[in-house]
Amino acid sequence: MNQVNVVEQLTAERNQLAKQAVHVHKFGGSSLATAQCIERVVDIIRQHCQLNDLVVVSANGDTTDALFATYQLALERQDTLTSAIAQLYQAQVELIKSLLSAATAERMIDYLKSDIQQLTHWLTSTPEQYQADFLSFGELWSARLLSAILSERVCPSYYLDARDFLVINNDQQCVVDNGISLEQFNQVTQLGKLGVVTGYISKDSAGKTCTLGRNGSDYSATIMASLTGALNVTLWTDVDGIYSADPRVVPTARKLHRLPNGVAKELGRLGNPVLHAKTLQPLTDHSTHLHVASSFDYQNTGTEIGKFGQIAKQELSVTYLNDLLLAQSESFLGQQGEQAQHLFAAICSDTEAGYIVISQAQQKAVSQWLASHDTEVSFTPVAILATVGHKVVHHGDVKARFKRALKHEQVFAIANSPFQHSLIAILPQACSVELLNHVHHDMTKDARHIGLVVAGLGNIGERFLQLLPKQLTQIPLLENLHLVGLISSKKALINNDGIEVSQAFALFEQEAKNYDHQLLMSWLSNHPYDELIVVDITPSEAFSLLYGEFFKQGIHVIGANKWAASSSTEHYNDLLTTAQQHKSLWLGNTTVGAGLPINYAIQDLINSGDQIIEISGIFSGTLSWLFETYDNSVPFSQLLLDALAQGITEPDPREDLSGRDVQRKLLILARMAGFELSLTDIDCQNLVPEALQQLSTEEFLAQAAALDSYFADAYLQAADQGCCIRYIAKFSLQDNGQLCASVGLAVLTENDAFANLTPCDNVFQIRSHWYQDNPLLIRGPGAGRDVTAGGLHSDLVNICRQLVHRQQQVKLKGINTL
Numbered sequence: 001m002n003q004v005n006v007v008e009q010l011t012a013e014r015n016q017l018a019k020q021a022v023h024v025h026k027f028g029g030s031s032l033a034t035a036q037c038i039e040r041v042v043d044i045i046r047q048h049c050q051l052n053d054l055v056v057v058s059a060n061g062d063t064t065d066a067l068f069a070t071y072q073l074a075l076e077r078q079d080t081l082t083s084a085i086a087q088l089y090q091a092q093v094e095l096i097k098s099l100l101s102a103a104t105a106e107r108m109i110d111y112l113k114s115d116i117q118q119l120t121h122w123l124t125s126t127p128e129q130y131q132a133d134f135l136s137f138g139e140l141w142s143a144r145l146l147s148a149i150l151s152e153r154v155c156p157s158y159y160l161d162a163r164d165f166l167v168i169n170n171d172q173q174c175v176v177d178n179g180i181s182l183e184q185f186n187q188v189t190q191l192g193k194l195g196v197v198t199g200y201i202s203k204d205s206a207g208k209t210c211t212l213g214r215n216g217s218d219y220s221a222t223i224m225a226s227l228t229g230a231l232n233v234t235l236w237t238d239v240d241g242i243y244s245a246d247p248r249v250v251p252t253a254r255k256l257h258r259l260p261n262g263v264a265k266e267l268g269r270l271g272n273p274v275l276h277a278k279t280l281q282p283l284t285d286h287s288t289h290l291h292v293a294s295s296f297d298y299q300n301t302g303t304e305i306g307k308f309g310q311i312a313k314q315e316l317s318v319t320y321l322n323d324l325l326l327a328q329s330e331s332f333l334g335q336q337g338e339q340a341q342h343l344f345a346a347i348c349s350d351t352e353a354g355y356i357v358i359s360q361a362q363q364k365a366v367s368q369w370l371a372s373h374d375t376e377v378s379f380t381p382v383a384i385l386a387t388v389g390h391k392v393v394h395h396g397d398v399k400a401r402f403k404r405a406l407k408h409e410q411v412f413a414i415a416n417s418p419f420q421h422s423l424i425a426i427l428p429q430a431c432s433v434e435l436l437n438h439v440h441h442d443m444t445k446d447a448r449h450i451g452l453v454v455a456g457l458g459n460i461g462e463r464f465l466q467l468l469p470k471q472l473t474q475i476p477l478l479e480n481l482h483l484v485g486l487i488s489s490k491k492a493l494i495n496n497d498g499i500e501v502s503q504a505f506a507l508f509e510q511e512a513k514n515y516d517h518q519l520l521m522s523w524l525s526n527h528p529y530d531e532l533i534v535v536d537i538t539p540s541e542a543f544s545l546l547y548g549e550f551f552k553q554g555i556h557v558i559g560a561n562k563w564a565a566s567s568s569t570e571h572y573n574d575l576l577t578t579a580q581q582h583k584s585l586w587l588g589n590t591t592v593g594a595g596l597p598i599n600y601a602i603q604d605l606i607n608s609g610d611q612i613i614e615i616s617g618i619f620s621g622t623l624s625w626l627f628e629t630y631d632n633s634v635p636f637s638q639l640l641l642d643a644l645a646q647g648i649t650e651p652d653p654r655e656d657l658s659g660r661d662v663q664r665k666l667l668i669l670a671r672m673a674g675f676e677l678s679l680t681d682i683d684c685q686n687l688v689p690e691a692l693q694q695l696s697t698e699e700f701l702a703q704a705a706a707l708d709s710y711f712a713d714a715y716l717q718a719a720d721q722g723c724c725i726r727y728i729a730k731f732s733l734q735d736n737g738q739l740c741a742s743v744g745l746a747v748l749t750e751n752d753a754f755a756n757l758t759p760c761d762n763v764f765q766i767r768s769h770w771y772q773d774n775p776l777l778i779r780g781p782g783a784g785r786d787v788t789a790g791g792l793h794s795d796l797v798n799i800c801r802q803l804v805h806r807q808q809q810v811k812l813k814g815i816n817t818l
């Protein structure tokens with residue numbers, strides 16, 4: 001058995017990486033319809049279940065319908081009964097034979113034969129008496145078959161007929177007798193095995209078989225979770241989650257990754273095609289989370305229903321119900337109206353206006369109740385269209401938006417849901433697809449939630465986070481951006497409910513857990529956001545190697561880290577292709593010139609049809625600061641330590657002194673300018689003496705004085721000629737079409753354009769077809785905490801703008817019919 005899900009339950013519950021799993025899994029009929037479907041289910045179980053989990057099953061495919069049709073035949077046309085029974089038998093035999101070994105199949109067929117004998121007897125004697133028993137065979141066969149397959153191929157398993165323990169009160173809408181059911185369950189459960197339980201069926205206190213009605217197996221699953229205290233229930237079904245509207249008719253509907261319990265219940269009550277009100281009933285203490293996922297696409301993240309923080313509470317969705325009745329009577333005023341609302345579990349009511357909205361099936365019962373109160377009633381056919389979200393009745397802005405969306409419609413009234421989580425428009429006509437799409441668009445158009453993960457909390461990362469709270473409040477584009485992850489080399493804090501930005505560091509200190517790569521990747525591939533942005537502010541090559549995986553997951557990357565953009569040509573091109581294929585955005589404004597707009601200038605020239613011929617300049621803030629400041633009055637090594645303390649240098653300043661950092665920047669610019677080359681194509685002068693090259697960073701810094709004589713000599717030699725030394729980068733396109741690229745120390749005259757910079761400034765000189773004789777110059781601070789963190793924020797706003805723009809491009813597509 002795969003134990004991937006057996007994850008230690010870590011103490012910091014807020015940290016989503018600490019999530020653990022104790023699960024009830026329910027597979028619906030369509031997920032178990034054919035041998036191929038069942039194979040898929042076995043795969044899911046292999047990957048997602050552990051021993052002592054419970055699997056609840058519906059009948060295979062349309063077996064329940066076939067059983068019901070056979071039952072009808074027994075009542076009406078006994079002549080075709082035998083062949084209908086034979087078909088039931090045959091369908092099961094085919095599944096058994098194609099999925100089990102010959103020996104087990106033989107045993108299963110023997111059990112089946114005995115069942116067929118039993119049901120034939122019932123159907124040919126007194127079928128009415130045995131309707132529920134007869135219908136129970138679907139789940140029984142399905143559970144027995146799956147358990148046998150699991151025992152043969154996956155792990156020890158047993159099947160449980162829910163009638164052996166699940167007791168309900170059939171007079172009270174299938175209310176479970178928890179005490180007796182649990183006691184009896186404890187007697188039949190087998191530890192150390194995977195139990196496969198029949199959904200849909202149960203017994204009453206007299207032991208008589210009862211069925212749990214439409215979508216009864218979903219209800220069985222949540223009952224099992226409540227009985228056993230499971231923390232998670234997954235409904236594996238043929239849809240991949242709950243959407244902000246029915247996606248079959250609203251093409252722009254978005255998947256809701258996380259739904260608060262109350263909102264989910266409201267959706268179930270108001271016509272959501274996947275959720276049913278009864279399913280959520282047993283989950284009263286809110287510690288169990290319910291997941292809806294597709295068994296046909298099980299790598300795809302579904303919807304999780306449970307207790308969540310603020311972000312999930314901001315989601316809005318739209319649902320409708322046609323074929324309802326508006327019942328108006330003076331008995332629906334005041335307290336009596338409240339009583340009626342409660343008694344008939346009305347969709348909505350208004351005790352001041354004197355109406356309730358009910359289903360057509362309730363008309364008779366309502367009329368009878370009113371007759372007993374001796375009041376008149378009028379019934380009018382209506383439909384409802386509701387916007388659903390956490391406590392929306394208290395949100396004036398949502399109400400105003402809903403009203404605006406409906407302003408051209410005939411609306412009888414807009415009522416508050418009795419459960420606070422929806423605003424319900426009562427329509428005198430059926431809700432049309434166009435109206436549904438229009439209202440959905442208006443209610444959800446701004447509601448894409450973007451998760452932000454920051455990797456690297458050092459010198460630059462810290463400043464980036466310090467700026468974040470103000471950015472979030474003052475930039476409207478960042479309205480739906482939520483900090484959800486913080487990562488250093490050893491620790492990680494992930495919180496789907498958002499990390500309070502003003503306390504990011506304190507929370508990281510208190511709650512971060514040891515970095516676990518597998519858990520982090522698994523979270524990243526299942527994150528509950530519409531978009532996720534990872535900001536890489538690490539100096540780590542290892543972290544940069546994750547970009548490909550991020551892009552495959554559709555995750556966007558902002559990198560201050562230069563490794564990926566200056567990696568081998570093959571790797572770099574692969575990254576670009578993967579990002580493009582998965583519509584992932586990759587920005588790295590700060591990799592060259594920190595916050596300077598050098599990247600924008602190059603991209604603009606290229607996009608406008610110009611061709612770049614040469615770029616040269618001073619690309620290192622560190623080396624600029626050092627050489628502009630150094631006059632041989634203080635040792636060079638002392639200045640280097642100063643630069644390190646100011647946060648200008650790389651974490652290991654040898655990256656700067658060796659020329660590697662400049663070499664990477666030149667490569668990045670050349671690629672941006674449309675040239676294909678690699679680091680080895682760029683000559684690089686290393687200014688670190690060999691003796692210092694192999695030391696640890698600490699050892700190097702301790703011995704940095706060994707640099708001093710070399711730089712003193714170089715300075716004095718240049719000064720003798722009235723010149724200065726600067727570290728210059730340059731690539732230029734030769735007449736033969738070759739690119740010539742190098743980085744190294746140069747002796748410049750004092751009036752050279754690269755000689756008189758403010759310490760730490762970068763200068764970029766671009767020659768292109770349009771800027772040939774008089775080159776384009778970009779100059780300014782090219783390193784440091786503020787400008788780099790600022791450049792990263794510029795990338796963040798840029799990505800969010802592109803994502804918003806992308807969303808606006810989603811037009812209402814061909815609309816189907818309801």
Ligand SMILES: NC(=O)C1=CN([C@@H]2O[C@H](COP(=O)(O)OP(=O)(O)OC[C@H]3O[C@@H](n4cnc5c(N)ncnc54)[C@H](OP(=O)(O)O)[C@@H]3O)[C@@H](O)[C@H]2O)C=CC1
Nearest residue numbers: 456457458459460488489537538539540560561651783784
């Ligand atoms: N200084 C500047 O002006 C500029 C810097 N940059 C780039 O910014 C990046 C960060 O620089 P700086 O802030 O000075 O570096 P620091 O050394 O100060 O901080 C690095 C951070 O990255 C974390 N880290 C290291 N490896 C990993 C890993 N594998 N996974 C997750 N986190 C990791 C470190 O964690 P821990 O604390 O556990 O070690 C630390 O939090 C570098 O790539 C640099 O080139 C870009 C433009 C300008």
Ligand SMILES: N[C@@H](CC=O)C(=O)O
Nearest residue numbers: 620621622649650783
């Ligand atoms: N060390 C680098 C920092 C920015 O990339 C520099 O000095 O330019």
